[in-house]
Amino acid sequence: MxxxxxxxxxxxxxxxxxxxxxxxxxxxxxxxxxxxxxxxxxxxxxxxxxxxxxxxxxxxxxxxxxxPYTRIGDRYQFLTANREILLDFPLAQTGPYGWADSYxxxxxxxxxxxxxxxxxxxxxxxxxxxxxxxxxxxxxxxxxxxxxxxxxxxxxxxxxxxxxxxxxxxxxxxxxxxDYDFDEPWLVIDAEIPSKHAPPVVAQQICDAARPITHLAMAGDRFRWEFMILPGEAPDEISRDDRIRELLAPWGAVEHMRIDRKAVYRFHxxxxxxxxxxxxxxxxxxxxxxxxxxxxxxxxxxxxxxxxxxxxxxxxxxxxxxxxxxxxxxxxxxxxxxxxxxxxxMGRVVCVLDAKAAAARDAEMLARRATGAQDVSIAYPDLSGALFSNSAAAGSLFPQPVVNGRRFDILLGNSPALIGDDLPGDVPAPIIRLDLGDDRLAPYADALRAWLREQGASSVMVRPDRHVFGVGEAEQLLADWEHALKTPVAA
Ligand SMILES: Cc1cc2nc3c(=O)[nH]c(=O)nc-3n(C[C@H](O)[C@H](O)[C@H](O)COP(=O)(O)OP(=O)(O)OC[C@H]3O[C@@H](n4cnc5c(N)ncnc54)[C@H](O)[C@@H]3O)c2cc1C
CATH class of the missing domain: 3.50.50.60 (FAD/NAD(P)-binding domain)
Structure with missing residues (x-):
């Protein structure tokens, strides 16, 4: 035992x-x-x-x-004090992984x-x-x-x-x-507001040098505000209910807001x-x-x-x-x-308290935006390392096609999966074999074949965490997978 x-x-x-x-x-x-x-x-x-x-x-x-406890976002914006757009991140309702970009x-x-x-x-x-x-x-x-x-x-x-x-x-x-040496104190407030008094449903950073603010519609009747605490302000003082009501007043209907939770954090x-x-x-x-x-x-x-x-x-x-x-x-x-x-x-865009510096930031970022450029990207990188093969797409997240509301991952379960056309008849456990010619794959086959064509490959091995181990010829992928699991990772 x-x-x-x-x-x-x-x-x-x-x-x-x-x-x-x-x-x-x-x-x-x-x-x-x-x-x-x-x-x-x-x-x-x-x-x-x-x-x-x-x-x-x-x-x-x-x-x-x-x-029911989520709300799908449509965009995330960074605005000047005058509400001009400094950064704009449109968010897809259905992204490549089978779900919306943001909840x-x-x-x-x-x-x-x-x-x-x-x-x-x-x-x-x-x-x-x-x-x-x-x-x-x-x-x-x-x-x-x-x-x-x-x-x-x-x-x-x-x-x-x-x-x-x-x-x-x-x-x-x-x-x-x-330590990245970034250390800023903020007051964070969650409030419940009945829909008829609700503020706009947005996700915004308001880059106002007088006081930077985050304003975000959460799920249902809940809203989030975050207020930067200014130099010399005492966290206890700004967290008092009367001060919070003053801070929230520009969004109207303060008397209808129920402050659900509040806390002061140092962001680092x-x-x-x-x-x-x-x-x-x-x-x-x-x-x-x-x-x-x-x-x-x-x-x-x-x-x-x-x-x-x-x-x-x-x-x-x-x-x-x-x-x-x-x-x-x-x-x-x-x-x-x-x-x-x-x-x-993003924080360095938002947390600017000097009016002149904020004006210069706004002028520069608005000018760059006018050329179609955006200063910050939210496209995060693929993974890399010894537990991926040396092939195209290795380390990326495998897409999840959605067909008539049904999502592909239901076929993946929690195992590594070999996916492609004309796969070998047997694959060693716990790998699962998903041949695109099988009836149960039919709804997703076009999307997956198109993805494989983009990679120039006939099959793909997907890890249980939905990352692509590698693409290529099926027998070679099986051998590479076995080798990767049994071979010490390079230091
Ligand atoms: C204001 C604010 C806004 C944020 N916004 C976002 C956001 O929009 N999106 C996002 O992805 N993240 C956001 N985050 C970050 C997110 O909240 C945290 O990263 C997340 O909660 C961390 O989860 P965790 O499970 O690692 O730790 P925690 O949630 O802190 O959980 C740790 C747990 O360990 C327990 N514990 C501690 N010590 C012991 C012990 N010795 N023995 C047993 N149990 C112990 C604690 O009781 C606690 O339950 C935000 C954070 C803040 C402060």
Whole structure:
């Protein structure tokens, strides 16, 4: 009998811990997941996520339940104080991954749906239980937990520290943070407003040197405002209800607004130096933190979760060597850094308090916009590293065709998939074989063949995290996949 209590111990059940726990369960791992708090975090935080993340929620089977708590965005704009457009990001209603480009949402609603789902999937969820220390052994990790029933040690093959910005797991491992040197204080307010008094349904950064402001319609009757705290202003003073009402007055109907949540945050950019130490991984805010201007902090953490869960499972099942786990930081850190750098670039547009500097910024950006140029891009890069083949499209996200409301991923499940025409009759488990000539593929075959033609290939191997391993000839892809899983990742 195994001397482990679980394959994976997830420390911290914010959105990232929930997702890694749920995906690891779907991969067949035994999972214990703990959170020191009994309740879901009550303060305002994430307000939007993107279509890539909705696709992860689809993997977990919560997309329908989540729907009513989301609002699809149509554009994200940065405006001058006079409401001229500095940056404009139009957002598709159905993007290449089968979902809209952007969803505004209510984070506590998402987290309660996730919590319920991972319980239903069989994750052993323990609330009111804090991790207080850990010790790595030759083949696993012993973690000390403390809860109402006292202290206890859990033995796990692997641990993910999803315990947020002040991660105890990170500090216990002695992992430092590198700092982008961006540090701005903001007041964040969520309000509920009945529809007949609702302000415009927009997602805007108002780059007003007198006070930069974020204004965002969330789902249903909820709206988000973020106000930069000016030098010399005391956070306690500006957070008073009477001051908040003054700040919100320009949007009218303050008497009809119910202030739901408020908090002061310092927006900053931080990245952990190491994301893996032995059998312990850092994910989400424990590994990286970003200013919220790109709406990507939680998204980046969920990308960590989806990158990591299948890899740990492949190693536990003996399908891959332990060294492939080094590909986690190799693949994720460069991507997370681009996200943070994008958010900081946006923040540097927004957080200008000097009137002359703001006027110069406006003049320059408006002139560039008149030529059709835009200063900031939200096209994030593909992944790269040793767990991809050396082919076209490797590292990109595989598209998800949608036909008559049905999405292709339903055929992918949680396994690696070989997709193409005239595939070999047998492929080794757990790879699934999706031959475009099969009837069940028929609705999606045209779109997928067109994509393969663009790559100049007859087949594609897609990893369980929906990233393209590589394209090419099927037998070669199978051999390359086997080799990649069994070959240590280059340092
Ligand atoms: C104002 C603001 C706006 C934002 N907007 C967006 C946005 O629009 N889009 C977006 O994608 N992101 C956004 N973010 C970022 C997003 O909210 C975070 O990145 C995300 O919540 C991090 O999730 P997490 O699971 O990594 O950490 P957390 O949500 O912080 O969860 C960590 C969990 O670990 C638990 N824990 C801590 N220590 C222990 C321990 N020792 N033992 C057991 N449990 C422990 C905590 O109780 C907590 O539940 C925003 C953040 C802020 C502040």
């Amino acid at each position: 195994s001397h482990f209590d679980c394959d994976l111990l997830v420390v911290g059940l914010g959105p990232v811990g929930d997702v890694v726990a749920g995906l690891a369960r779907l991969q067949g791992l035994s999972v214990i997941a703990i959170d020191k708090s009994q309740a879901i975090y009550p303060l305002p935080r994430a307000a939007v996520f993107d279509g890539e993340i909705m696709r992860v929620f689809q993997m977990l089977g919560i997309e329908d339940e989540l729907g 505004a949402f209510h984070q506590p609603a998402l987290e309660s749906i996730l919590r319920k789902r991972i319980g239903a999937l069989g994750v052993d969820v323990r609330l009111g239980v804090a991790a207080t220390g850990l010790r790595q052994t030759d083949d696993g990790v012993e973690v000390t937990l403390e809860g109402a029933d006292g202290a206890q040690t859990v033995r796990a093959r692997y641990v993910t520290g999803c315990d947020g910005a002040s991660s105890l797991i990170r500090s216990t491992l002695g992992v430092g943070l590198s 950019g931080l990245v952990a130096d190491r994301w893996r130490v032995g059998r312990v991984f850092l994910a989400g805010d424990a590994a990286h933190q970003t200013p919220p201007f790109a709406g990507q902090g939680m998204c980046a953490g969920i990308r960590d979760a989806v990158n990591l869960a299948w890899k740990i499972a492949a190693v536990v099942r003996g399908e891959a060597e332990g060294q492939i786990l080094d590909s986690y930081q190799e693949e994720r850190e460069p991507h997370a850094r681009v996200v943070i750098e994008t958010a900081i670039a």
